Amino acid sequence: MTAALILLVGVTLLIALALMAFARALEVEGTPETDALDALLPQTQCGQCKFDGCRPYADAIARGEADIDRCPPGGQEVIREIALLLGRDVIPLNPEYGHETAREIAFVDEQLCIGCKKCIQACPVDAIVGAPKLMHTVIADECTGCKLCVPVCPVDCITMLPAVTGIRAWKISRPKREPRARID
């Protein structure tokens, strides 16, 4: 009887120790949810979600502090993907945080630019080049269309333009599906 008891306690302790050791050895760094969510977000770094970039927003979603409807650049597609990842319902984009638009990029009117460097400091992805008192320009391929450079410009020389125009922007429309089956 005693022997059995000791054996049981011993085995339990051993398993507990082993589990503790495993937990320590296999500990995952950071939060895997944040990484997975961050991978889905568009990395515009625009702050329209009221967070300081995409990763903080991803982190907030992971911790359940923010809803999944705050990303206008990602739009409905990103909401759908996040919902799929988290096993939640797809919800519409919250208009409080902005509206989904076609991809845009910033354009500096070089005639008006005074070379103040303010937009360079505002750009989250270093997509604007220029030097003090020399005109600046946007590297179109790197611009995420976050619009953060627009309000800081003292001479309002930055405008947002559609990233692709004309026939290249055309997308085949979604074909019609069959009507829902009816049981009359």
Place this chain on the structure above:
Amino acid sequence: MNIDSDKPDTGDELATDVLSDELTPIKKHSGFYGGLVLPTAKHILAEQPLRYAPLPAEVVLPLSQHAGMPATPIVTVGQAVLRGECIAAANGFVSATIHASSSGTVTAIEERPVPHPSGLNAPCIVIETDGADRWCEPDPVVGDYHTEDPVRVRQRVRDAGIVGLGGAVFPTSTKLTARADTNVHTLILNGAECDPDISCDETLMRQRPDDIIAGARIVLHVLQVNRCVIGVEEDKPQCEDALRASVEKFDDDRFEVVRVPAIYPEGSERQLIQALSGYEVPSNGLPLDIGFVCINVATAAAINTAITDGRSLTERTVTVTGDGIKEPANVVARLGTPISSLVDVCGGYAEDVNRLVVGGAMMGFAVGDDNIPVIKACNSVLAMTPEHARQATGIRPCIRCGECARVCPSRLLPQQLYWYAGSHDHDKLERYNIFDCIECGCCDYVCPSNIRLSQHFRFAKTEIAIREADRQRAAVARDRFDNRNKRLMEEKARRDERLAEKKQQAVAAADIHQRRQVIQEVMQRVRAREAADNHNSADIR
């Protein structure tokens, strides 16, 4: 055919037309899986003489007539150009040059309607023709290509603006560029024109077989390959005979003419290679991966014209057909000629034409206007009347009959893909190899529920490609954002470090000052005492 029906889908009509007309017979042994034997009357067309479209008052040449990046204009408005003169340069490896298709003056470089499923305008170079149709000097890199460096010959093919004339318009020189990791062993000439309405290649094979063989010999030289297999469908015996006779004439034992079954889509590069060799082009791969290069017979003929005559690609043969055309025929037209003028050459429209399709009934798209130019991709113009156009009378739910899977030449499961396309399940779509879909339309053709499967797949593919591009852009943006933050943090750390150093120096400086003061005070005290001492001693004295 059920491409882009302009009739509204009511959904509750019965598909009597589909169910009554005996579902298409499927051939069992075709060399590749699936496919369809489509009823055709096109061979009569190939017997007729070619017609020639007249020189139009202006030619409109879109900058994007090929797969890849649009060309960059190198002419200015008002410039006089000659036929065959390069007017737009290739922009990158996968791109092609564009040449003036007649002599005249460049009047505009602007957006014009082009043959495109969107119906939108695209940048074009407009040339007002002078009626003389004068050619420019032939390119100097011509003559005896046998002694020429293959790379230079290939460059000439590129400079001549040659692209795949079967309809896919992939730049030919790009296709002919060898890769270090593969060994090309066979050139395949695609003479399997499988679309039920198109017969421009058939006409070419019958009437100009020597040009095709001569062109293929040039390609063999470029590729440094000693084997060329010409695949011709069994329903074109005259083409086969003509090509055999031509090979005989050239006395070239590198050539082999092989008859393949006439099954749609035999003319698809992957299916033709499989039918001829038994090898399957790998998923996500190219024919080059298994040592094949496949080009269309019309492309070979164009290469011959470019190298032997030194003349760039400025015209092509277009099949103008359909029961909406009074006298269907194959028409040779300069690129940039409006489609309406081709129709005029063929006697004009029949009375009740209700749809104009460019690119064939199976894979083409409907256009809303006939004032669009012939481009390199334009292999056919099909005018349909309501009787001819197989109307999709209402789309009904998928009944999982599996007909689509039985005919899919890529051995996909269209019904399953349709399911996943509906739920935007991109992972599943890719796992079910949606990108192996060649959009041949076989599944649409047999679907008893009239579902336009290939359109759904085209849409899903675009959606996935756009999402993939977004992801790549996001990855770049993430890196740049992280790097910037890292840099800002480093800058801040450096600034902090500098500040701390200055502070320390200031503190140190303050210390010295204090010490000096203390020392001075001590010194003063010492001097005062010494002075007093001296005074005292003087008194004593």
